[in-house]
Amino acid sequence: MNWNSLQATQPVPIQLLKGSLVKEKLPHAFIFEGEEGTPKEEAAFHLAKAFLCINRQEAEPCQECPECRRIESGNHPDVMVIRPEGLSIKKAQVEQLQKEFTYKGMESEQKIYIVYQADTMTASAANSLLKFLEEPDGETLAVLLTDNLHFLLDTVISRSQVIHFSALQEEEKAEYFMSQGEGETVAALRAYLASEETLSNKEEPAAWIVQGRTLVIQLTEEVWKRPQQMLLTLQDKWLNHFIDRDDIQVGLDMFLYWYRDLLYTKLGHTKLAYPDQVERLQKEALYRKEQTIAWQMEAVLEAKRQLAANVNPQLLMERLLLRLQEGS
Numbered sequence: 001m002n003w004n005s006l007q008a009t010q011p012v013p014i015q016l017l018k019g020s021l022v023k024e025k026l027p028h029a030f031i032f033e034g035e036e037g038t039p040k041e042e043a044a045f046h047l048a049k050a051f052l053c054i055n056r057q058e059a060e061p062c063q064e065c066p067e068c069r070r071i072e073s074g075n076h077p078d079v080m081v082i083r084p085e086g087l088s089i090k091k092a093q094v095e096q097l098q099k100e101f102t103y104k105g106m107e108s109e110q111k112i113y114i115v116y117q118a119d120t121m122t123a124s125a126a127n128s129l130l131k132f133l134e135e136p137d138g139e140t141l142a143v144l145l146t147d148n149l150h151f152l153l154d155t156v157i158s159r160s161q162v163i164h165f166s167a168l169q170e171e172e173k174a175e176y177f178m179s180q181g182e183g184e185t186v187a188a189l190r191a192y193l194a195s196e197e198t199l200s201n202k203e204e205p206a207a208w209i210v211q212g213r214t215l216v217i218q219l220t221e222e223v224w225k226r227p228q229q230m231l232l233t234l235q236d237k238w239l240n241h242f243i244d245r246d247d248i249q250v251g252l253d254m255f256l257y258w259y260r261d262l263l264y265t266k267l268g269h270t271k272l273a274y275p276d277q278v279e280r281l282q283k284e285a286l287y288r289k290e291q292t293i294a295w296q297m298e299a300v301l302e303a304k305r306q307l308a309a310n311v312n313p314q315l316l317m318e319r320l321l322l323r324l325q326e327g328s
């Protein structure tokens, strides 16, 4: 992960963070605010790396120095994490952390607090944190994460820089990918695939998506018309492209959006993840009932759950294709 991959779904907040890093103008406290599922936590830890990295290039941490590595493995002495104990974050927890910071004879002047569900801080915990931040003893940065900005104290909000994370619409994401030079068909599908991290770790994400989507299109066609071939294609091609579990989750999403497109086509929607396949989708939709397609989507979702529960991937994919074929 890097700022670029985070920027794919969060262009505005990430641009702001990069700007403050490059200009060396960080506030005492950030509040990362946004609904559940937005990458606030990932951004906070990437910011921690950028804050402490000894080889930072512009805004980007190197990922290789001891500081970056210790943050990655979750045991950097100058990165402190606070989470609610029970229903709230209490003053004693904040004080305990501040003591630990002092005892550790810190390696540098710079330290960072990451506070989960900051809206659960009691008033005295929040005041204790803020007082500590404002003491002029070197550079301390707090990053408060919250899904509910309006539950935070006004005194906290007014002394922090609030960064809003918003869930992007698929069209906005597709536009972003196209602005990065990706073709329309890749961008349209990529916008729907949730695992941006899996994708951005590929050497050539766009090429990987193109090959993957071709295989998914081929398999859905075989499921429909040539079921005697589908298990061979799965074995020889599909499983050689979608190799580990993260890959296969992405591959299953590609299936899911194929069948969703089929349903959309049937219902007359035009916002598709496979916009170049309209003709085939229309043909296939003629042969399907809505209920059947919904059932096929459910089969894919079930496969995703089983994959997450460690079922053998090959077995799981074979079962899925057979179920999809029953529904064809």
Ligand SMILES: [Zn+2]
Pocket: 052, 053, 054, 055, 056, 061, 062, 063, 064, 065, 066, 067, 068, 069
């Ligand atoms: Zn580094």
